[in-house]
Amino acid sequence: MTDLEEMQKELDKIKLQEEQLFEEMKHFVNQRSYVDAKIKVLSKVLPTLKSLKVETQDLVNTIHNIAESAEGISNKVRTLDCARNRVDECQQRVADLIDVGLCSEGVQTAILNEDYEKGAGHVHRFLSMDQSLLKQSATDIENVSSVLKAVGTLQDAAGQLRTIVQHKFDEAVRLEDLASVERFFKIFPLLDMHDEGIRKFCNYLCDKLRDTADKNLQTALNAPVTDKRHHVKFADTLTLLFEGLARIVDIHQPLVETYYGPGRLMSVVSFLQKECDTQVKLIIMEFQKHRQLQKKINQISEVAKMSSSSSFSKLDKLDPKELDILIQEITIMHFRMELYIKFIRRKVLADIEISVLISEERNNQILQLDKLINASDLSRRKHDLLSLYLQLEQYFMEESVSKAVGIDSTETAQQTSSMVDDTFFIIRKCIRRAISSGSLDGICAVINIACAVLENDFCGILRGRLKQGYPSGYLDLTQAYNVLQTSIQHGRLQPSDTEQIRTAFLIALNNADASTEYVETLCDSALGDVKKAIPNMNTNEHGKLESCLSGLSSVIINLKDVMEYGMQQLRVSVIKPRISPWVDSFLNINHQLNDDELSEYEAGESFVQTLIMNLDSLLSSFKDSLTSANYDGLIKILIGEVTARFEKVIFKSAFNRLGGLVLDKEVRSLSGYLTSATTWSVRDKFTRLSQIATILNLEKVTEITDYWGNHDGALTWRLTPTEVRTIMGLRIDFKQEDIQRLKL
Amino acid sequence: MEDFKFLFKVVLVGNAGVGKTCLVRRFTQGLFPPGQGATIGVDFMIKTVEVDNEKVKLQIWDTAGQERFRSITQSYYRSAHALILVYDISCQPTFDCLPDWLREIEEYASSKVLRILVGNKIDREDREIPTFVGEDFAARHNMYFLETSAKEAENVEKLFMKIAEDLMQQARNKDLSRYECSTTNITARTSSVNDSSCCSKLT
Numbered sequence: 001m002t003d004l005e006e007m008q009k010e011l012d013k014i015k016l017q018e019e020q021l022f023e024e025m026k027h028f029v030n031q032r033s034y035v036d037a038k039i040k041v042l043s044k045v046l047p048t049l050k051s052l053k054v055e056t057q058d059l060v061n062t063i064h065n066i067a068e069s070a071e072g073i074s075n076k077v078r079t080l081d082c083a084r085n086r087v088d089e090c091q092q093r094v095a096d097l098i099d100v101g102l103c104s105e106g107v108q109t110a111i112l113n114e115d116y117e118k119g120a121g122h123v124h125r126f127l128s129m130d131q132s133l134l135k136q137s138a139t140d141i142e143n144v145s146s147v148l149k150a151v152g153t154l155q156d157a158a159g160q161l162r163t164i165v166q167h168k169f170d171e172a173v174r175l176e177d178l179a180s181v182e183r184f185f186k187i188f189p190l191l192d193m194h195d196e197g198i199r200k201f202c203n204y205l206c207d208k209l210r211d212t213a214d215k216n217l218q219t220a221l222n223a224p225v226t227d228k229r230h231h232v233k234f235a236d237t238l239t240l241l242f243e244g245l246a247r248i249v250d251i252h253q254p255l256v257e258t259y260y261g262p263g264r265l266m267s268v269v270s271f272l273q274k275e276c277d278t279q280v281k282l283i284i285m286e287f288q289k290h291r292q293l294q295k296k297i298n299q300i301s302e303v304a305k306m307s308s309s310s311s312f313s314k315l316d317k318l319d320p321k322e323l324d325i326l327i328q329e330i331t332i333m334h335f336r337m338e339l340y341i342k343f344i345r346r347k348v349l350a351d352i353e354i355s356v357l358i359s360e361e362r363n364n365q366i367l368q369l370d371k372l373i374n375a376s377d378l379s380r381r382k383h384d385l386l387s388l389y390l391q392l393e394q395y396f397m398e399e400s401v402s403k404a405v406g407i408d409s410t411e412t413a414q415q416t417s418s419m420v421d422d423t424f425f426i427i428r429k430c431i432r433r434a435i436s437s438g439s440l441d442g443i444c445a446v447i448n449i450a451c452a453v454l455e456n457d458f459c460g461i462l463r464g465r466l467k468q469g470y471p472s473g474y475l476d477l478t479q480a481y482n483v484l485q486t487s488i489q490h491g492r493l494q495p496s497d498t499e500q501i502r503t504a505f506l507i508a509l510n511n512a513d514a515s516t517e518y519v520e521t522l523c524d525s526a527l528g529d530v531k532k533a534i535p536n537m538n539t540n541e542h543g544k545l546e547s548c549l550s551g552l553s554s555v556i557i558n559l560k561d562v563m564e565y566g567m568q569q570l571r572v573s574v575i576k577p578r579i580s581p582w583v584d585s586f587l588n589i590n591h592q593l594n595d596d597e598l599s600e601y602e603a604g605e606s607f608v609q610t611l612i613m614n615l616d617s618l619l620s621s622f623k624d625s626l627t628s629a630n631y632d633g634l635i636k637i638l639i640g641e642v643t644a645r646f647e648k649v650i651f652k653s654a655f656n657r658l659g660g661l662v663l664d665k666e667v668r669s670l671s672g673y674l675t676s677a678t679t680w681s682v683r684d685k686f687t688r689l690s691q692i693a694t695i696l697n698l699e700k701v702t703e704i705t706d707y708w709g710n711h712d713g714a715l716t717w718r719l720t721p722t723e724v725r726t727i728m729g730l731r732i733d734f735k736q737e738d739i740q741r742l743k744l
Numbered sequence: 745m746e747d748f749k750f751l752f753k754v755v756l757v758g759n760a761g762v763g764k765t766c767l768v769r770r771f772t773q774g775l776f777p778p779g780q781g782a783t784i785g786v787d788f789m790i791k792t793v794e795v796d797n798e799k800v801k802l803q804i805w806d807t808a809g810q811e812r813f814r815s816i817t818q819s820y821y822r823s824a825h826a827l828i829l830v831y832d833i834s835c836q837p838t839f840d841c842l843p844d845w846l847r848e849i850e851e852y853a854s855s856k857v858l859r860i861l862v863g864n865k866i867d868r869e870d871r872e873i874p875t876f877v878g879e880d881f882a883a884r885h886n887m888y889f890l891e892t893s894a895k896e897a898e899n900v901e902k903l904f905m906k907i908a909e910d911l912m913q914q915a916r917n918k919d920l921s922r923y924e925c926s927t928t929n930i931t932a933r934t935s936s937v938n939d940s941s942c943c944s945k946l947t
């Protein structure tokens with residue numbers, strides 16, 4: 001610190017520190033008054049705190065005391081409770097003992113007076129007592145013998161009453177005294193005879209059921225053929241049976257529930273089911289006999305054997321029409337069975353729901369219910385009936401479709417023939433009938449069968465007709481003539497038949513197209529109908545149905561294949577042979593024009609005008625006889641052929657600037673014409689041709705860069721660089737070295 | 745064409761009680777159901793597996809073996825890509841019925857259907873059909889052969905995976921040839937199967 005300046009600096013620093021210290025001190029002084037005030041307040045509070053502490057201690061003590069006495073009280077209450085329970089029990093036992101006395105006195109009188117309800121009431125009271133406890137109480141008191149005697153009396157009376165009630169019930173049944181039957185039915189549970197009561201009562205109900213069912217079946221068997229329900233009389237009889245059963249369940253279920261308690265329906269139903277099975281068996285046996293089912297099934301399998309060994313003799317073939325009504329009756333029967341089973345299941349489930357509270361036990365009972373239903377003869381017969389239905393329905397569908405094909409005919413000016421409408425009418429009918437059976441498995445199977453009939457038989461027929469080909473008339477004249485000649489010689493063909501074969505070909509093609517729409521509608525409507533008929537399908541059932549329906553809708557793929565096959569026939573026999581000479585005439589035209597020649601060419605009928613005219617007349621000969629989809633298909637093929645051929649002849653020609661100009665115009669008008677001829681866009685098909693014309697219409701070689709490359713004006717080329725160079729080479733005024741120099 | 749899904753229909757047939765339902769449940773749900781009741785009609789289950797990083801959907805149709813359901817079950821043969829014919833190695837009659845089943849298959853199924861013979865219940869001690877007998881039968885009828893146990897989960901996964909792989913292979917070959925020869929590519933509204941196309945694509 002030799003330097004003055006440094007000393008000065010140090011001084012400044014110290015001064016600054018001094019100032020800071022001063023500030024801090026001032027702050028402390030200010031705080032002091034605040035702290036003083038606080039201390040004053042606190043010192044005032046201090047004595048209060050002391051007394052608070054004492055009081056709190058008091059409070060704690062008090063609470064402690066209260067807790068102790070509460071504990072004491074609750075102990076006492078517990079003892080009291082216990083005592084009261086004992087008193088209650090004691091009272092109960094006393095009451096029981098008194099009742100035992102009263103009941104034993106009353107029961108005999110009641111029996112003597114034939115007041116069985118009262119007697120059974122006494123016994124019920126007696127039975128509701130804890131028997132072991134009763135004996136114990138009896139030994140506890142002095143008057144042992146009197147109590148034991150009363151118990152003995154009651155036990156005797158119970159036995160007596162049981163015998164009497166059974167006997168009386170049987171007698172009532174014999175006398176058909178419905179009131180007494182119900183009277184004694186209600187007494188059984190009072191005597192702890194629930195199972196016996198249910199069994200006897202169900203036997204009674206079954207007897208009644210059997211009588212009615214017998215009568216109904218006899219009436220049906222005796223019904224004259226003229227009866228207007230003769231054709232469904234077995235279905236009617238079955239319906240009556242199920243309605244009777246359902247009524248029994250509906251009427252007696254509340255009775256059983258009231259007097260026997262809930263949870264008894266399963267055993268009621270299992271008794272009834274036995275009788276139901278017996279009656280169903282009788283009805284079905286008569287049905288099979290009277291409708292000659294075995295014979296029909298035999299005939300059907302005969303036919304199946306015949307056709308598979310492909311020897312087509314006309315044996316006694318069953319007319320599908322004859323089966324129509326029978327199949328309908330079977331579906332009604334099946335539906336009724338299904339309905340009844342569902343009814344029973346719903347009823348018993350509801351009963352289980354209210355009577356069984358533990359879910360495990362409930363599931364157990366539901367399992368038992370399903371077992372009962374599945375193992376019943378009714379279920380087995382239902383399955384057999386469905387199997388029968390499917391055999392008949394399959395035969396019906398196959399034969400009806402083959403008949404529809406056999407009588408196929410076309411109204412004039414119709415694009416399709418009757419076999420399409422007829423076939424899909426039949427198939428829709430069969431599917432609807434399957435739906436009316438109420439069985440999803442049945443529905444799915446019929447959809448599968450329909451799918452097979454359409455893919456194998458129906459598409460096969462259409463394909464077969466297309467295989468005959470489309471006789472092309474003018475161009476293959478010699479060839480067609482030869483075919484005709486040989487055919488006429490063999491007596492197979494009349495000259496006018498060419499026209500007929502053509503019509504048949506186009507109609508087959510249209511039939512395939514119309515069928516695709518039919519299939520689509522069929523799938524949609526079937527899905528809707530099934531959803532309506534079976535509203536609560538689970539996801540699995542839904543998946544099953546949809547999978548089968550998607551199989552049906554895949555028939556469309558087959559139909560499209562058939563259409564494609566026909567289109568290729570047309571391409572080979574009609575389009576290609578005619579288009580070629582028309583387009584080839586391009587080769588006879590001068591494409592190296594001067595101005596005069598240009599105006600002369602444009603004044604006359606140009607190449608493209610003639611071509612369009614020819615195409616137009618060709619197309620118009622098909623326009624009315626093809627469906628719009630087929631017509632579009634035809635145009636697609638035509639465009640393919642025209643553009644391909646056109647390309648070929650262009651590559652064989654040489655152009656100058658004006659020749660290129662004319663070509664560009666002509667390609668434009670051709671594309672314009674064909675665009676207007678159809679509903680869908682054909683521009684795409686013309687892209688290559690248009691690009692060729694564009695190249696040939698260039699002013700000079702380098703102009704190609706306006707269209708080629710990576711800029712806004714560039715085209716998406718369908719031509720390879722090599723092709724572009726080749727096309728440019730067709731211009732006689734383009735120098736080969738200029739073309740080679742291009743960077744493409 | 746790269747990322748399409750395949751859908752194959754696999755149908756199980758064979759006598760009642762040979763364990764078709766148990767095989768399907770073992771494969772689709774990984775369990776052996778106690779007290780499995782007889783199948784009524786047909787049951788339907790779906791499981792998606794992966795083959796070569798491709799999702800393959802197996803639609804499995806479990807048919808009832810009881811005679812009375814034959815008209816229902818027969819209607820499913822035609823569209824099947826694979827048919828699994830099952831017998832019970834501890835029950836001679838189920839093996840003796842195999843020729844009958846083959847006759848049914850000949851009559852109703854597509855000729856190109858993949859056929860697999862399965863001897864089930866190999867966990868049982870009371871075997872009646874030695875392995876070589878089953879093997880021999882399968883070889884004579886041009887079928888794959890596998891012995892399984894639905895109970896012990898033996899070969900069940902392998903069975904279905906083998907089917908998925910084979911069908912996939914078939915479909916790929918088919919697809920190649922189909923795309924080579926045909927000019928038009930028809931896409932169906934809903935995918936499914938028929939005789940001429942062995943697989944269906946869900947794009």
Ligand SMILES: Nc1nc2c(ncn2[C@@H]2O[C@H](COP(=O)(O)OP(=O)(O)OP(=O)(O)O)[C@@H](O)[C@H]2O)c(=O)[nH]1
Pocket residue numbers: 758759760761762763764765766767777779780781782783784807808809810864865866867868892893894895896
């Ligand atoms: N030990 C053993 N038992 C099996 C096996 N697979 C099935 N079972 C038993 O065989 C019985 C029948 O099995 P299901 O799967 O119902 O037979 P299914 O072929 O589906 O019978 P249907 O539906 O009537 O055609 C059941 O009791 C099964 O427990 C197995 O691998 N080993």
Ligand SMILES: [Mg+2]
Pocket residue numbers: 764765766781782783806807808809
């Ligand atoms: Mg099963």
